Structures are given as C-alpha cells and as structure tokens.
Amino acid sequence: MLIAIDGPAASGKGTLARRLARHFGVPHLDTGLLYRATAAGLIDKGYRLDDVERAVGMARGLALVDFNEDHLRGREMGEAASVVAAIPEVREALIEAQRRFASRPEGAVLDGRDIGTVICPDAPVKIFVTASPETRAQRRALELAGRGEKVDYAAVLEDIRKRDARDSGRAAAPLKAADDAVMLDTTLLGIDEAFVAALRVVAAHIAQSK
Ligand code: CDP
Numbered sequence: 001m002l003i004a005i006d007g008p009a010a011s012g013k014g015t016l017a018r019r020l021a022r023h024f025g026v027p028h029l030d031t032g033l034l035y036r037a038t039a040a041g042l043i044d045k046g047y048r049l050d051d052v053e054r055a056v057g058m059a060r061g062l063a064l065v066d067f068n069e070d071h072l073r074g075r076e077m078g079e080a081a082s083v084v085a086a087i088p089e090v091r092e093a094l095i096e097a098q099r100r101f102a103s104r105p106e107g108a109v110l111d112g113r114d115i116g117t118v119i120c121p122d123a124p125v126k127i128f129v130t131a132s133p134e135t136r137a138q139r140r141a142l143e144l145a146g147r148g149e150k151v152d153y154a155a156v157l158e159d160i161r162k163r164d165a166r167d168s169g170r171a172a173a174p175l176k177a178a179d180d181a182v183m184l185d186t187t188l189l190g191i192d193e194a195f196v197a198a199l200r201v202v203a204a205h206i207a208q209s210k
Pocket residue numbers: 008009010011014031032033035036078081082083085086111112113114115163167
C-alpha cells in the first residue's frame with residue numbers, strides 16, 4: 001500500500017500521514033523534514049540559503065545526519081526549508097532517497113508537496129489535503145505554542161500566505177494536486193474525521209481495483 005499525501009503548510013497532512021501509516025503498518029516519511037534538515041545544515045554552519053553547491057552537499061549528506069526534529073520543526077526552519085526547496089538541484093539530490101523509501105515491498109506513506117506529482121506519480125492512492133489559510137494558521141500557532149515558541153497569530157498567517165505563494169509559484173516541482181489526487185478539505189474536520197475520510201479514499205481505491 002503506497003499512499004502519497006500532499007498539501008500546503010499546516011494543512012494536517014503530516015498528522016494524517018502518520019495515522020495512515022500506523023493503521024496500515026507501513027513506514028512513513030515526512031519529506032518536509034529533508035528540506036528542513038538541508039536548510040538547518042546551512043544555517044547552523046553560517047552558510048547562505050542560496051548557496052546552491054553547499055545546499056546540494058547538505059542534501060546529499062542527509063542520510064548521515066541524525067534529525068533533531070525539535071530544532072527542525074520551529075518556525076524559522078519552515079521558512080528556510082521553503083527557500084532551499086525552490087532550488088532544483090536540491091530537489092534533484094533528494095529524489096532518489098525518497099523513491100527508494102517509497103519502493104519498499106510492504107508499502108509506505110509519504111507526505112510533502114510533490115509526492116503525487118513528481119516522487120511517486122504512479123502511487124495508487126493520492127490525497128491532496130487543504131484547509132483555509134486562517135484555519136492552518138490557527139493550527140500552526142497552536143503547534144508552535146505547544147513547542148514553547150512565542151507566537152503571534154497574525155505573523156503565522158503571514159508566514160503561511162508567503163509560503164503558499166513560494167511553494168505554489170516556484171518552477172521546480174510546485175505545490176499542486178496531481179490530476180488523479182482526491183481532494184480532502186479539512187477546514188471543518190477534526191483529526192479523527194479527516195482520518196476517517198482518508199480511510200474512505202483508500203477503501204474506494206481497494207474496491208475499485210478488485
Ligand atoms: O509542516 P509544513 O507543511 O509547514 O512544512 P513541511 O512539510 O515540513 O515543509 C517545509 C517546506 O519544505 C515547504 O514549505 C516546502 O517548500 C518544502 N517541501 C517541498 O518543497 N517538497 C516536499 N516534498 C516537502 C517539503
């Protein structure tokens with residue numbers, strides 16, 4: 001069972017992907033972490049985010065690094081990740097590892113921005129998770145506050161809008177739903193409801209392929 005989940009910042013795709021992976025007993029890859037870790041590697045060493053050569057080196061060396069998720073999930077790294085993610089050479093450097101993960105015999109769940117379009121265009125189940133910018137900003141503000149970051153809702157909403165524009169407007173693998181993705185708007189759905197809706201998508205696929 002290979003499931004591709006894409007969507008904009010704080011749409012709930014990570015939570016959904018984790019739950020689906022647990023439910024089906026397959027591994028989950030949060031591909032945003034790869035871009036966050038690439039950005040963090042540059043920032044920690046004092047390099048510029050637009051230093052293509054070093055960014056590619058960081059991306060290639062990621063397997064050697066132990067992810068410190070706490071450091072990566074902060075607000076600054078989300079922004080920085082979306083800057084390095086717009087560099088085509090960085091995306092290229094990360095493709096193989098993602099495809100290898102996706103080709104495990106038991107299946108996998110991957111979430112990101114280009115899973116259904118670029119990384120796993122043949123994934124049998126693709127879900128594109130959306131929610132209104134205001135709802136996403138509320139969720140992200142709560143999440144950041146929970147992690148002890150000082151947050152201001154208006155600034156988080158501004159971040160979300162900026163990131164949507166950057167992720168959707170870039171030339172390399174822009175954020176967009178694959179033609180065969182099922183849209184899942186979670187604006188009015190809680191986590192459990194979104195999970196049930198996603199299970200329905202999977203069930204429909206299984207019924208159809210019988
Ligand atoms: O959790 P959130 O959606 O805010 O961020 P994320 O999924 O960790 O992704 C951080 C940034 O990495 C995004 O804004 C994208 O620019 C980039 N990204 C990407 O380009 N392609 C992916 N497959 C995953 C993330």
